[in-house]
Amino acid sequence: MRAFADSLPPLLAAAAVLITAIPVLRAAEVSDADKRIVQTVQRLSTFNYAAASQKTKDAIGRYLDATAGSEEYFALVEKYSIAAQSGNLLKLATPPAGADAAGTAKSGQAVKLLFKLGQQQEVVKALAGLPSDAAGALLESIASVGTQEAVALVMTAITDPATPVEVRLCAVKALGLSAAGQKTLLEAAHAGRLPEDVRGAVGTALVTSTDEAVRTEAATIFQMTARKPLPPVAELAKRGGSAEEGHGVFMTYCFTCHQVNGEGIDFGPALSEIGAKLAKEALYDAILHPGAAISFGYEGYEVKTKSGDIFTGMITASTDTEFSLKLPGGVVQKCLVSDVVSKTPLTVSLMTPGLETVMDETQLVNLVEYLSSLKKK
16 A cells, blocks of 8 residues: 555654554453443433543543443444544554454444544555555455445545555455445546556446446446356256365355354355255355345345435334444444435345356356355354
């Protein structure tokens, strides 16, 4: 990410590099006194964090430091807009050295709150000092936030030729998961702003959109040629594949929406025991025709806000005044009903259609072999 680093003042660029040395957050003991204070303020509907005493703020701060990364932590920071937690959020958002380079739901939640707290430049500085794999992971997390601001930042990385190509490819894949990201990629393609070395990846990301209009337009713009038709499912199901190779296919195409034994992101249905539930024929049908049957509780919605943001995801909680929308990648966006222009149920599955157009036949067979091996231990 030297393109970002070179645009920063020397001291800030140096600070960005140091971020990679920040240790991983570890849970600490929570004192009973601090816990009681936090429990008390949460019961008070009129509690005003900004007007609270320093003693109360310190107790809340210690509690948050000890629980950083938990669901309760993110809920408290968001509810009370606690800017003092920016440091912890940045650590959660930034992949530590040597960590798995995939973006995570926790990282996405941390980035979302940093943006909400007005700490966008801190995220940019962090991005500047990261090695390519970690920078790609952070861009995935930024893209998962789904706001216009987040999408624009990721698009800047994609169109900057100084950004390493492997980082830009991660960013393309991440933007391809959201309606807002797909719209931005299409606009860049029309405007001729896509670097040649990512055009193929952009076409692949868009041709698997859940929006048929996007798929059609992408096929035209990128002159996507149809693959050789697959054999009938009954024939595919008789073939043996490599479960080990299939795991790699899962990590490439399925990781951002499904979990297997804790590996992956909790968005779509968990697949840890899918091999015990579905025969190979059914697995092929589920992959090739995801819209044929949508699991209860996984119905999708497209939400447009007054600010111009477009979110696509599943409603996980709802009241008369707000609802929570879980986005691909695991980030949860809270939407005030008063800020929503439209909330439209999707008639298609949120699962990516047309995966057979972006993976070859061998990859598909290996993926099904891997999924069919997932049974209760």
